[in-house]
Amino acid sequence: SIDTSRGMTTSQDLPTQSLHLSWEDLIADLACFLPPQNNGLQIYQPSSEVISAVISALHRKQPKKESLLVEPRPATRLGDNGSSSQLSWPLTPFSEPSKTKYHSYKSSHSEFVRSGKLAAAGNPVRARSAEDYVRLVAQAFLAVGTSDPRHDDSKKIDYRLSKMISAWKKEDPPPNRVKPIPVQVLRSNAYLARASNHDFNKATADMIMIAFFFLLRPGKYTVEGSAEESTPFRLTDVQLFIGQTRIDLSTATEAQIKCATFVSLTFTDQNQKNGVRGEVVGLGRSGDAFLCPVLAVIRRVIHLRAHNADPTTPLATVCTSPRKVTPSMITDTLRETVRSIGPSLGFLPEDVSACSLRAAGANALLFAKVDTDVIRLIGRWRSDEMLRYLHVQAAPLVADYSRRMITAGQYHLIPNQLVPMN
Secondary structure (H helix, E strand, O other): OEEOOOOEEOOOOOOHHHOOOOHHHHHHHOHHHOOOHHHOOOOOOOOHHHHHHHHHHHOOOOOOHHHHOOOOOOEEEEOOOOOEEEEOOOOOOOOOOOOOOOOOOOOHHHHHHHHOOOOOOOOOOOHHHHHHHHHHHHHHHHHOOOOOOOEOOOOOEOHHHHHHHHHHHHHOOOOOOOOOOOHHHHHHHHHHHHHOOOHHHHHHHHHHHHHHHHOOOHHHHOOOOOOOOOOOOEHHHEEEEEOOEEOOOOOOOHHHHHOOOEEEEEOOOOOOOOOOOOOEEEEEOOOOOOOOHHHHHHHHHHHHHHOOOOOOOEOOEOOOOOOEOOHHHHHHHHHHHHHHHOHHHOOOHHHOOOOHHHHHHHHHHHHOOOOHHHHHHHHOOOOHHHHHHOOOOOHHHHOOHHHHHHHHOOOOOOOOOOOOOO
16 A cells, blocks of 8 residues: 555555556556545655665665765755745754764865855854854845744744854854064054155054054055945045144144144044944043154145145045055054064964954053943943953953952851851
8 A cells, every 4th residue: 555645655565566666656456555636635746865765675685874874865954935945955864863873964165164164265164254244134024024034933043043053153163363463563664654655654653653552453554445335534534733723734734743642533433343433532641752643644735735745535545656554454453573582472473463453443542541431431342342452361350360369368258147156
């Protein structure tokens, strides 16, 4: 007999001589045993793997394990608008494994992407990147009015997706946080720029100083990428002061500009990750002849004015060079300076990048015993994310902690009623 609703057969009534036939021929051979199809009968057409496994079982012959390891069909989900979307998930066992050990199916393309073999730079794709990419895809779905493909019926992230990303996070190495750059690196870079005859080198050094003192992200002081990625400060965003008097940068002489004692930068773009639109952040002179935010901005203003630059020109623009100061240029300059100083800094050139300057400024303020709330205000952090930029590896921060712990670690607690009296 044949149970056509399940695509299963039993060996009691099926002629064994028919088992060599194909599925179509087998159905035709058994047509006389089947009820008329006009009674609502539907014959299920199983997959070739199921047919092979069933016939092998009837022959009492064990099939090869590899023949059962096939890629599952993609799951079908219905969106809010009634249309279906295909979601393909890697095959991951979520149930208890059986005693028989099978090699799980893995997509070779996924393996190559995960390992970085398909990446241009050869870097592996970590869980955080995969999670971000999936989020971007979901945002594209939402932008056209469809449902979030990551969500299940309960509007939560699909269990399979969350478990997959969670497993990847456990496999990933520890995050490689950028190291803060100490002042000696900035000073060495400033010395080299001052001795250089190239405006581009001087502009790079000035932008490094501005980023350090103002705790800026690369997109705020360099020019690269789209408008969402790069919104650098422009000439019109700068204000210079002599004492309490604001200088008119369109009419002031170069001598007046060089006398400025205070500088401010205005966040005028609405695509800001840090900073409120219209917020003004200012700093005074540092007292150092080389490392000073006011002097760095003065040099950029004088350079742009000398070449009749438009007020909307980014400060990172070099009018005498076709190149612009980009994050990659900043990274290369910092790494070359770290390499020239050597391992005495306690980190490698590969540990720093253009993002290091924001962390460097925050750490410098911390070592100067500036209150963390003030650091958060200066760096325009809205949460404790600031703590990710502060490194306990910095020796001045932790050198005296053991002595202070011994001094302050001797104390007694206020007893409750259960503690016996002396």
